[in-house]
Amino acid sequence: MKPDVDAARDALRGLFPETPLQLNEHLSARYQAEIYLKREDLSPVRSYKIRGAFNFFRKVLAQPEGPRSFVCASAGNHAQGFAFVCRHFGVEGVVFMPVTTPQQKIDKTRMFGGDFVKIRLIGDFFDQCYQAARDHAAETGALMVPPFDHADIIEGQATVAAEIVTQLGPGRTPDLVVLPVGGGGLAAGVTGYLEREVDAGRFLFCEPLGAASLKRSLENGGMVTLEQVDNFVDGAAVGRIGDLNFAALSRFSADQVMLLSENAVCVTMIDMLNVEGVVLEPAGALSLAALEAIGPEGLRGKTVVAVVSGGNFDFERLPDVKERAMRHAGLKKYFILRLAQRPGALRDFLNLLGPDDDIARFEYLKKSARNFGSILIGIETKVPENFLALAKAFDGAGLRYQDITDNEILANLII
Structure with a gap:
């Protein structure tokens, strides 16, 4: 090797x-x-994707009867390496990307490929654009350039x-x-x-x-x-x-x-x-x-x-x-609180926060009972230990609450 x-x-x-x-x-x-x-x-x-793409093209183009048009399916680094190498060797290439690909990635691929690469947006998911690339290769004789599974x-x-x-x-x-x-x-x-x-x-x-x-x-x-x-x-x-x-x-x-x-x-x-x-x-x-x-x-x-x-x-x-980084580091948490529907209830809650606790999100969800309301609140702090003190303050005040920070289902729906 x-x-x-x-x-x-x-x-x-x-x-x-x-x-x-x-x-x-x-x-x-x-x-x-x-x-x-x-x-x-x-x-x-x-x-690093440019390395594999370059080596693939280098070997194919060294063959006298090898193909001179290429295709790939990618919404990321493989597409950009493919495009750069197409322009380097002066060969035509087509990149299939999902319609949902961020514009920044589309623009960079187009920039690297210049006039030698065409971009086609097909389907909402990668599997759909991958199949479209395979169909294109079958119809035109273009050579499919795989992202990783090739010698x-x-x-x-x-x-x-x-x-x-x-x-x-x-x-x-x-x-x-x-x-x-x-x-x-x-x-x-x-x-x-x-x-x-x-x-x-x-x-x-x-x-x-x-x-x-x-x-x-x-x-x-x-x-x-x-x-x-x-x-x-x-x-x-x-x-x-x-x-x-x-x-x-x-x-x-x-x-x-x-x-x-x-x-x-x-x-x-x-x-x-x-x-x-x-x-x-x-x-x-x-x-x-x-x-x-x-x-x-x-x-x-x-x-x-x-x-x-x-x-x-x-x-x-x-x-x-x-x-995501703050949640993983324990510096940010989300709670659903059940607060009494009375004057001063919110002020009493705010007095429970420590000097380094900051409210990053506050949203009234619904009136869950005649005398109580539910609130989504996001709190940021400077060190994770502050949340231990905050939990003790919540418990001491008899506050009903649920920590939903690590609940993936609720976090994805609400946060």
Whole structure:
């Protein structure tokens, strides 16, 4: 595998320079370790996906009788890498996207592809636009470019590892390599390239809690298709890992796959934005959220390489990310209160709040009884412990209330 990957890496230098492997002082101090970040968010399309797409095109176009028109289905990083490479090679491409794709992603794909790429919006869901892309390929003879489940795509993603080896320098190997997993192309490529340098037990894979296709497949001893997927971590929200990728990763233990809640990922995104000024998409923050879950106890004194897979973040999502981060950190809670319908009842309630408690939302829901009314209230505070004092104050006042912060059904309907 190595000679082919090294050749792919060298060919990539005609497209863009290697992405940096940076020692992050902030995280290194926090975890008392050497934390290196492989910054795939600094590629021309702000994700590693350009690598696999470039390698796929490079090999196909080297064939004298190969196709000269291409198609893909994607609403994210694969579409942008595909478009960039189409323009680089001067070939025609069509990108199928769901109608619901954010305009920012459509505009960036169009910008990268220029006159060489056409965008077609089909269906409300990915499966519909994927089928439309397949139909287009069948009708026109265009070649479908898969997002992750292809040997040439895997080989292209493996160039991440080839760069890491040279950037760390001779004789240096990481104690831990942390990799995000969606379809598995990046993880399959990196582990395959590093298998002689890094023991299998030194890899840690990260998946969103709502899209645990690799972990469930390893637990099952065979491929599993998830019935439901949480799409918040959209760059890794895959219901079924690639067949080739699972074959490459099946030698690892399910215990080496860490599941991270979508809200925990948000905490990492906000931290990196506020402290380091680094903009990460949810999938790009997975490996760093894993470091937080491990903590200094498990990282102290180690050399760690964490792959930051992408930074294509739509800032229209920032309020939702901040909301999720605060709830996960215990700094924001939502309550439904039952207050007496009498003058001064609201003032009495406000007097129960502490000096650092701030009302972020207040909404009268309905009159639940003749003498009582229900209120939805959101409260933010500075440290989680303040909510313990607030609960004691509520109880002492005989206030009837329900904490709905972690009730997903109510939170999605009301909040």
